[in-house]
Amino acid sequence: MNRLPTLRQFRLWCAAALLALLVTVTACNRNRSLELENVFAYVSNGKSDSVSVIDVSRMAVVRTIGVGRNPSGIAASPTRNELYVVNTESNNVSVIDAVENTVIATIGVQRAPYWIDVSADGKRGYVANSGSDNVSVIDLDTRTVLANVRVGSSPGLARVSPDGKTIVVSNRADNSVSVIDASPIQYRATLSVCQEPQDIVILPDSTKAFVACPASSQVAAVDLKQAKLLALLDVGKTPIHLALKPDGGELFVSNFESSSVSAIETTANEVGGTYLMGDKPVRGVVTSDNTLLYVAAFGSDAVSVFSINDGRLIGSVQVGRRPDAIALTPAENFLLVADSSSGDVAVVRLTQMPRGSKISTAERFLKGQNPSKDRALVTMIPVGVAPNSIAIKIVK
Numbered sequence: 001m002n003r004l005p006t007l008r009q010f011r012l013w014c015a016a017a018l019l020a021l022l023v024t025v026t027a028c029n030r031n032r033s034l035e036l037e038n039v040f041a042y043v044s045n046g047k048s049d050s051v052s053v054i055d056v057s058r059m060a061v062v063r064t065i066g067v068g069r070n071p072s073g074i075a076a077s078p079t080r081n082e083l084y085v086v087n088t089e090s091n092n093v094s095v096i097d098a099v100e101n102t103v104i105a106t107i108g109v110q111r112a113p114y115w116i117d118v119s120a121d122g123k124r125g126y127v128a129n130s131g132s133d134n135v136s137v138i139d140l141d142t143r144t145v146l147a148n149v150r151v152g153s154s155p156g157l158a159r160v161s162p163d164g165k166t167i168v169v170s171n172r173a174d175n176s177v178s179v180i181d182a183s184p185i186q187y188r189a190t191l192s193v194c195q196e197p198q199d200i201v202i203l204p205d206s207t208k209a210f211v212a213c214p215a216s217s218q219v220a221a222v223d224l225k226q227a228k229l230l231a232l233l234d235v236g237k238t239p240i241h242l243a244l245k246p247d248g249g250e251l252f253v254s255n256f257e258s259s260s261v262s263a264i265e266t267t268a269n270e271v272g273g274t275y276l277m278g279d280k281p282v283r284g285v286v287t288s289d290n291t292l293l294y295v296a297a298f299g300s301d302a303v304s305v306f307s308i309n310d311g312r313l314i315g316s317v318q319v320g321r322r323p324d325a326i327a328l329t330p331a332e333n334f335l336l337v338a339d340s341s342s343g344d345v346a347v348v349r350l351t352q353m354p355r356g357s358k359i360s361t362a363e364r365f366l367k368g369q370n371p372s373k374d375r376a377l378v379t380m381i382p383v384g385v386a387p388n389s390i391a392i393k394i395v396k
Contacts, residue, residue: 045384079122243284
């Protein structure tokens with residue numbers, strides 16, 4: 001005959017269950033803390049003339065750093081504890097020490113810079129000056145400008161190739177792309193592409209660049225060795241951002257006015273498909289396993305989640321108002337989203353997979369495990385006014 005447990009046995013059972021739960025929660029928190037240890041997010045606030053420093057493990061702002069006027073872009077050094085902030089209205093670059101979280105240098109460039117790109121070895125920075133039709137080449141060791149290279153009209157972005165040998169510049173006002181050699185620093189060519197070129201991605205092998213042209217709803221493919229236009233690809237209306245898979249095989253084009261994303265096969269220079277992706281997609285990022293694309297949907301106040309292998313939207317997460325810049329934490333357990341209108345950074349918890357797991361998030365979805373339930377908004381961290389760019393830095 002089965003007997004009911006005594007009161008003492010019941011209490012012991014409850015205590016054991018509670019202890020097990022506490023151990024599980026503590027272990028989860030410890031794992032999260034270890035994964036986020038020394039991970040900081042630096043957010044440029046365009047209308048506050050500041051950079052907010054977020055300790056991601058604490059999910060809180062730990063410092064606000066004053067920089068120049070209208071900071072519009074930020075990049076982290078891959079080799080040292082430094083970040084570089086481009087100040088559009090003061091025509092300079094602020095250098096931030098990531099240990100002390102202070103500005104340690106200010107480098108003057110020329111008129112109306114917007115973004116900075118840093119070479120993989122951390123030695124050079126490249127800034128397109130839209131108001132002076134040139135690119136400033138910065139020696140980041142000495143924090144001096146080595147050269148100002150003349151390019152096309154109103155350059156919006158200068159991007160350095162992964163091998164550090166080539167700089168590609170999109171010239172918005174004359175519908176062209178300029179190519180610069182990095183060593184020695186030398187202008188090579190300017191070629192006509194499509195209308196008002198802006199965003200640029202370069203393949204991992206440094207052989208080819210793709211350039212988004214919002215005014216003609218096209219993406220240009222450019223051979224970097226020959227500085228030659230290879231193809232003009234028709235995508236959705238107003239393509240404004242390009243997100244490249246880490247393996248370089250595909251890139252995803254955020255078509256702002258079509259509310260869609262186009263997938264381009266980079267080897268064949270062909271559009272593989274176009275998919276609806278929330279209202280007014282602005283920026284995307286691909287996970288390191290090449291299976292998921294996260295897209296900030298500016299008009300939906302949400303982040304869309306797209307399964308690349310399956311070719312379909314698998315979920316979305318509501319965030320703040322007018323999401324723009326997005327960034328994954330190094331372990332890819334969290335996505336940070338700069339909400340440009342609400343002045344905060346949304347922290348989205350992503351699918352928590354065991355370390356070393358070989359099953360991708362997309363595969364879990366296709367097997368019916370519905371990992372979208374794991375994705376959730378954790379918190380909203382207030383920053384400055386009009387946050388516009390995020391750089392993640394592991395501070396050592």
